[in-house]
Each structure stands twice: as C-alpha cells, then as structure tokens.
Amino acid sequence: MAVRVIQGMAEGFLWPASFILINNWSPVAEINRIAAFVATGSYAGPILGFPISGAITNYIGWQYSFYASGASGILWLGFWWIFAYEKADHHPKISESELFLLRKNKTTSHAQCPSWRDVPWKSISTSKPFIAMCACAFAKGWVFNMLLMQEPTYMHVFGFSIAQNGIWSAMPFAFKLIVCYASGFLADFLVNKAMTSRTQVRKLFNTFGFGAESMCLFSLSFIYDGGLAIALLSTGISLGGLAVSGWQTNHLVLAPQLAGILVAVTQSFSNLAGIFSPLVAGYFIQESANLALAIDGDHHLGVSDTDIFGWHMVFLTSSLIVATCCTVYALFASGDEQNWAEIIPFSEAKESLIIESGEMTTAIFYQATKNGVENE
Numbered sequence: 001m002a003v004r005v006i007q008g009m010a011e012g013f014l015w016p017a018s019f020i021l022i023n024n025w026s027p028v029a030e031i032n033r034i035a036a037f038v039a040t041g042s043y044a045g046p047i048l049g050f051p052i053s054g055a056i057t058n059y060i061g062w063q064y065s066f067y068a069s070g071a072s073g074i075l076w077l078g079f080w081w082i083f084a085y086e087k088a089d090h091h092p093k094i095s096e097s098e099l100f101l102l103r104k105n106k107t108t109s110h111a112q113c114p115s116w117r118d119v120p121w122k123s124i125s126t127s128k129p130f131i132a133m134c135a136c137a138f139a140k141g142w143v144f145n146m147l148l149m150q151e152p153t154y155m156h157v158f159g160f161s162i163a164q165n166g167i168w169s170a171m172p173f174a175f176k177l178i179v180c181y182a183s184g185f186l187a188d189f190l191v192n193k194a195m196t197s198r199t200q201v202r203k204l205f206n207t208f209g210f211g212a213e214s215m216c217l218f219s220l221s222f223i224y225d226g227g228l229a230i231a232l233l234s235t236g237i238s239l240g241g242l243a244v245s246g247w248q249t250n251h252l253v254l255a256p257q258l259a260g261i262l263v264a265v266t267q268s269f270s271n272l273a274g275i276f277s278p279l280v281a282g283y284f285i286q287e288s289a290n291l292a293l294a295i296d297g298d299h300h301l302g303v304s305d306t307d308i309f310g311w312h313m314v315f316l317t318s319s320l321i322v323a324t325c326c327t328v329y330a331l332f333a334s335g336d337e338q339n340w341a342e343i344i345p346f347s348e349a350k351e352s353l354i355i356e357s358g359e360m361t362t363a364i365f366y367q368a369t370k371n372g373v374e375n376e
Contacts, residue, residue, distance in 0.1 A: 008271075015267045020260035023252055024087045027101060029192050035249035036184025043180065043241075046148060046173040054152075054166020119261060123340035128332040129254055130262065134269045136247035139210065139325035141270030143217070143318055146277040147172070147237070153285065154311055158226030168230050175238030180245075183209075187245035198253065198335030206246025206333065210326035213240035217319035221312040240322075247329055254334065255341035280317065284310040 018038055026034045053065040085091045088102045124130055147169075155165045183205055190201050216236025223229045251262045288310030 012264075012267070012271070016260040016264040019251055019263045021084075021086065023256050023259045025102065026252070030188060031252050032187040032191070032245050032249050033181070033184035035252060036180050036187075036244050039244045039248055040177045040180045042144075043173045043177045047170045047177060050152070050170035050173075051166040054162050054164075054169075058162040118343045119258065120340045120343070123338075124255075124258070124262070124265070127254075127338060127340070129250075129334035129338065130265075132329040132332040133247050133250060133254075133262070134266050135325040135328045136206065136210070136243065137266035137270040138273045139322045140243070140248070141273035142277040142321050143213070143237075143240070144270075145274035146281050146314065146318060149278045150281045150285070150314075151233075154229075155226075157308060157311065158229065160226070171230065172234045172237035175234050176241040179238050179241035183242045183245040184249070187249075199333065200335070202246050202250055202253075202335040203330050203333050204246075205242045205244075206329050207326060209240050209242030209244075209246055210322050210329070212236060212242075214319045214323040214326060217315045217322065221316040221319070224308060247333070250333070250335065253336070254338050256337070257342055277318070281314045284313040284317075286310070 019035070022031070022035050022038060049069070052068065056062075056065045056068060088094055088099055151169045151172075152165050155168050160168060187201055187205060190196055191198055196204070213236045216232045216239075220229060220232050220236075223232060251259045251266070255262055288308075
C-alpha cells in the first residue's frame with residue numbers, strides 16, 4: 001500500500017510538467033498535434049502493458065510483470081535525463097532557424113511560470129470554461145481508471161485466457177492512440193485555415209468524442225456476447241480519443257502561461273475519479289449475484305446474468321457520467337485565451353510601478369517648477 005501511495009504521488013508531477021514543456025516547445029500552429037501526441041503516451045502504456053503482462057503472467061509468473069515495468073521506467077529515465085531540456089534556449093544542438101521559429105510563434109510573452117502569489121486563483125476557480133474542463137477530466141479519469149484496473153476482469157467473464165485477455169484489453173487503447181493523434185492534426189487544420197472558431201473546434205471534438213463513448217458504454221449495459229462487447233468497447237474508447245483535442249489540449253489555449261497549474265488542478269479531478277470508479281465497479285461486480293436476483297433469464301452464450309449484470313451497471317453508470325460532463329463542456333467551453341490568463345510576475349509589476357511612479361513624480365515636479373517661473 002505504501003509503495004502505491006508513493007507511486008501515485010510521484011506520477012502527480014508528470015502531466016503538469018509535460019504541459020509546461022509542450023508550451024515551451026510548441027509553435028502556436030502545431031500545438032494541438034504536439035499535445036495530442038504527448039497524450040497518446042498514456043494510451044500506449046496499456047497497449048504494450050496489457051498483452052506483455054498477460055504473457056509474462058501466463059508463462060513466467062505475475063511478479064515478473066512488475067519487474068518488467070520497473071525496468072522500463074529506469075530505461076526511460078536514462079533517455080529523459082540525456083535528451084530532455086525545459087526550454088528550447090537551453091538545448092545545445094537546436095538550430096538558429098528552429099529557435100527563431102519557436103520564439104516568433106510563442107504562445108505567451110511571459111515564458112516563465114508565475115509564482116503561487118501571482119496566480120489568479122479566484123478567477124480560475126470561477127471560470128466556467130475551466131470548470132467545464134474539470135468536469136471532462138473527471139469523466140476521463142472515471143472511464144480510463146475503471147478500464148485500466150477492471151477491464152481484464154470483464155474480459156474474463158467471457159472465458160478468455162489470460163494471454164487473450166491481455167490482447168483484447170489492449171485493443172481499445174490501440175485504436176484510441178490512432179484517433180488521438182489524428183484529431184490533433186485535424187484540429188490544427190481547422191483552426192489554421194480559419195474554417196471555424198477555436199471554441200467551435202473544441203466543442204465539436206469533445207461532443208463527438210465523449211458522445212460516441214457514452215453511447216457505446218450505454219449499449220454495453222445490454223450486451224452478453226464477448227465479440228460484440230469487444231467491438232463496442234473498442235469503438236467507444238477509440239472515438240473518445242477525439243476529446244483529447246476537445247478539452248485536454250485546451251489548457252494550452254485558455255491560459256498558456258498557466259497551463260501547468262491548470263493541468264495540476266484538472267488532473268486532481270481525474271485522479272479523484274480514479275479513486276472512486278474502481279471502487280464503484282468493484283462493488284457492482286462483487287454484488288452482481290444479488291443485483292441479478294430481480295432478473296429472470298437463461299444463460300446467454302455461456303455468460304450468466306449473475307456474471308454480467310454487475311458489469312451492466314458499471315457501464316450504465318459510466319455512460320451517464322460521461323454524457324453529463326460532455327453536456328457541461330458543450331454549454332460552457334471556450335477555445336479563446338481568458339482575460340486572466342497572462343500574468344506579469346510580481347517583481348516585474350513592482351518594477352513597472354516604481355518606474356511609473358518616478359515618471360509621475362518627475363512630471364509633477366516639472367509642472368510645479370514651470371508654474372513657479374510663470375508666477376515670477
């Protein structure tokens with residue numbers, strides 16, 4: 001338990017830091033595709049993790065899947081330590097032309113992240129577009145963590161082996177990775193060609209993504225066939241990847257300078273959902289036999305009502321949560337930089353105030369001197 005707590009605390013830094021780097025390294029015209037590409041990493045993990053862990057558990061032993069995960073993390077750390085730089089200016093091998101392009105197309109004039117006292121916390125907490133993003137983060141965290149922790153259990157209901165379980169569990173995330181990356185290019189194309197407003201692009205991608213995901217999850221609450229369940233799950237989760245270019249990359253648009261802070265808050269809502277969704281899913285699955293007593297039915301293709309009814313409740317609950325958050329975002333989202341977004345650091349503001357005060361004092365002194373001379 002202690003190890004899991006430490007792991008969760010350490011992972012809490014990843015998304016805020018990632019979005020700060022994206023903001024520092026991305027030209028405005030390419031920011032959606034770059035952010036979408038980074039977001040696909042969280043889905044590439046399950047694509048590799050589910051089948052590899054399934055194979056390792058099936059043929060070697062479950063504990064070795066943890067060794068493999070730890071070793072891959074250490075390997076990644078080596079590459080990150082060598083090749084990662086916080087800002088383009090710090091990279092020793094960046095070309096002058098590339099550096100000029102990044103500086104020319106910077107998303108904000110104040111590159112440094114403001115201190116805590118400079119952050120407009122009240123404006124952020126009362127911003128409707130930001131609250132809508134928090135709702136979407138909760139929905140994303142609810143579904144993602146529920147599937148990450150419970151999907152193999154769902155596949156097992158249909159009698160798949162451990163190795164097959166890993167492959168089928170990874171399939172929805174594989175399709176989602178493709179859709180995520182494609183959505184970034186498409187969103188940039190629509191915005192750069194001025195075919196529609198930034199706000200409409202955000203709402204369009206989010207509504208189609210979360211809407212399709214919600215409908216597929218709702219349909220799964222009536223399914224008893226394993227093949228059909230895999231098809232619906234893959235369709236819903238993959239199309240949900242469109243929402244990455246809806247709400248998830250919107251942190252970099254609403255407030256580029258504060259993107260890391262905004263992500264830290266929305267990710268907290270996502271993690272909050274990640275705490276409750278596996279618990280709710282576990283409750284429904286555990287109480288499946290009791291919940292199914294009200295249902296009269298025969299076995300369907302080897303899957304009994306008592307086996308599957310709990311999962312029907314899981315998908316129905318998840319569908320309602322996603323649909324609700326999708327509606328909130330459609331009503332209140334914005335794709336424009338907010339008026340509270342650009343922060344002048346306190347030190348700069350103080351210096352500016354001193355200069356202005358000095359100029360005002362000089363002007364008053366000059367006017368007084370002039371009046372004195374005229375009176376004489």
